[in-house]
Amino acid sequence: MKKILLKISTVALALITLGCSSDDNVIDIVGANLSTDLPFLRITSQTGRSLNLFDTDSKYTVNFEYQEVENTSAMEKFERVDFSINFIDNFEDGVDNSKAAVAIGSMDKSDFSALSQFGMPIGSFDYTFGEALTALGLSVAQVNGGDQFQLNWELFLTDGSSINSSDVSGNISAVGGYYSAPYQSRASMVCLFDAPDFFVGDYQVEQLTGSDPFFGSETFGTQVVTLTASGPTQRKFNFLYYPGIFDSDYSFTMNFVCDRISMVGAINTGGLGCGGGNIGQTTGETPTFFDQNLVDDDEIILNISDFDGDGGCDTGSYQITVRLTKI
Structure with a gap:
């Protein structure tokens, strides 16, 4: 050859x-x-x-x-x-x-x-x-x-x-x-759509289920974030990861892939892990769906795989749910 x-x-x-x-x-x-x-x-x-x-x-x-x-x-x-x-x-x-x-x-x-x-x-x-x-x-x-x-x-x-x-x-x-x-x-x-105001603005974040493997705390907790459109089918927000403990500066990206949302979370500055990279988040095992009519953006519950990757902490990922409510 x-x-x-x-x-x-x-x-x-x-x-x-x-x-x-x-x-x-x-x-x-x-x-x-x-x-x-x-x-x-x-x-x-x-x-x-x-x-x-x-x-x-x-x-x-x-x-x-x-x-x-x-x-x-x-x-x-x-x-x-x-x-x-x-x-x-x-x-x-x-x-x-x-x-x-x-x-x-x-x-x-x-x-x-x-x-x-x-x-x-x-x-x-x-x-x-x-x-x-x-x-x-x-x-x-x-x-x-x-x-x-x-x-x-x-x-x-x-x-x-x-x-x-x-x-x-x-x-x-x-x-x-x-x-x-x-x-x-x-x-x-x-699935491209033209809805620049859909899921944009201030939202309250509340973690509904799941706690971290070390402190038993909520890694997203309760906080207010601002969603921005970073593309026709993409939304982003910055948030504090481990609020009140580490207050690490993270970004969270949501990609609207036809009828569901794919997700990824990553640290913006500094580092957070156990010597093997940084802790991150990805799409959860249960799909997160959204309104296909592009009208209802008052509330959405995200299914997230947290500690994916686990930053060398040897915990593996675990599932959490986080609710975003428009303010």
Whole structure:
């Protein structure tokens, strides 16, 4: 099996280490002595990695740059790129609707008609939620929030060889740097809604059940917090963890994933644990649902896994319930 290997100069490596990137974009840096044993197809940007369950026209797009010879438009070894898509059912309802990969399209030389700022061929590929459903033989009813579609691609060369996700590793397969060529990418299903005032404002927090494993106290206690919209389907608030004992500064993030809420809590400043990281919170074992009509935000009871992770305290996680009441 062929492996892609990189030869990177010390200067180029320093530039990559110091560069900045986001989740959807990679750094556009070309090192002075960059070379590869084989051509490679890198991701330059992606959009639509969150597909809207309410819109079959919602689209995922990935933009590529092809490199065969450094800083040139040569495509002498290029034959085509074939794409396939598979479905990953992450919804725990006792039914597994996961689907193996099926073909969903291809790109040839004519799809790389433009050149990048580095003089190398660029092109893009996209699919809609509806096209993914048709290719895989799925219905909208079989898809839930948090499920994923994985797009896979394979680069075919004129000598009959090919390169796919099993042929790359390390810096080549990692998303987020110049050498971003994983040959696969996932888009997750979400339910986008436009309700900027929903679950926003001041709320009283009351812990209803559960106590910590050390002091027998309530780790959330009773306090007033302010919920803010940090995205169309995300709400955050800061709170004091172990109020009256440690008063640790924590943030709590709620993601509205279609009919339920996923959660994560993490410390903002300082540290709180037993020498093995910080104590955190995640989504509870019992789902937390919310009003699908986006009207009733007066009260919600969150089911939370506290001490997840447990900060090296060897307690494991435990379940608590916390009520938020709008003031």
